[in-house]
Amino acid sequence: MKGYVQVYTGNGKGKTTAALGLALRATGAGLKVFFIQFMKGMESSEQVALEKLGDLITLKRYGAPSFIMDVPSQEDIASAYEGLAEAKQAMLSGKYQVIVLDEANVAVQYNLFSVEILLDLMRAKPDDVELIITGRNAHQMIIEAADLVTEMKEIKHYYQKGIPARIGIEK
Ligand code: ATP
Numbered sequence: 001m002k003g004y005v006q007v008y009t010g011n012g013k014g015k016t017t018a019a020l021g022l023a024l025r026a027t028g029a030g031l032k033v034f035f036i037q038f039m040k041g042m043e044s045s046e047q048v049a050l051e052k053l054g055d056l057i058t059l060k061r062y063g064a065p066s067f068i069m070d071v072p073s074q075e076d077i078a079s080a081y082e083g084l085a086e087a088k089q090a091m092l093s094g095k096y097q098v099i100v101l102d103e104a105n106v107a108v109q110y111n112l113f114s115v116e117i118l119l120d121l122m123r124a125k126p127d128d129v130e131l132i133i134t135g136r137n138a139h140q141m142i143i144e145a146a147d148l149v150t151e152m153k154e155i156k157h158y159y160q161k162g163i164p165a166r167i168g169i170e171k
């Protein structure tokens with residue numbers, strides 16, 4: 001099956017959720033998924049859920065804590081590079097039909113890795129692999145190189161009323 005490059009961006013809720021939904025659907029069809037999270041923050045419920053899917057989904061977490069802003073540390077940069085290299089290897093291995101780079105747009109925005117290295121990975125995508133990139137503020141070059149781009153646009157969000165991220169819903 002021909003695979004495409006999908007980007008979920010924008011400031012509204014649903015980017016990571018959409019990627020997880022697609023991953024779930026893919027496993028239902030017997031497709032193997034490599035799911036990498038670049039802005040590893042706190043523990044998340046999706047980690048627990050994905051572990052239950054056994055070898056249908058491989059989950060990796062690299063990069064910086066999601067709350068770092070401004071200048072990332074050398075360790076965060078090294079971790080993100082390592083993660084991206086591993087994702088590329090997984091993409092080229094023939095073992096996975098779906099690759100998810102969760103928050104890769106944010107990793108680019110905070111200079112954990114360059115937009116060029118992410119574009120290189122996109123260009124190297126085998127024809128039969130689906131590649132999903134999430135995160136707000138997608139770089140214009142990523143948008144141009146993708147086949148599908150969805151913008152989650154915030155109309156309203158309860159965090160503006162001070163509702164923190166809830167276990168099972170946001171984390
Ligand atoms: P989800 O993981 O729920 O699908 P998302 O991937 O679209 O959301 P991200 O931009 O990755 O959203 O943000 C991750 C989480 O950070 C959100 O679910 C929310 O809990 C929290 N968050 C995002 N923006 C804000 C904000 N402005 N104030 C408070 N919390 C925020």
Ligand code: MG
Nearest residue numbers: 015016103134
């Ligand atoms: Mg997200």
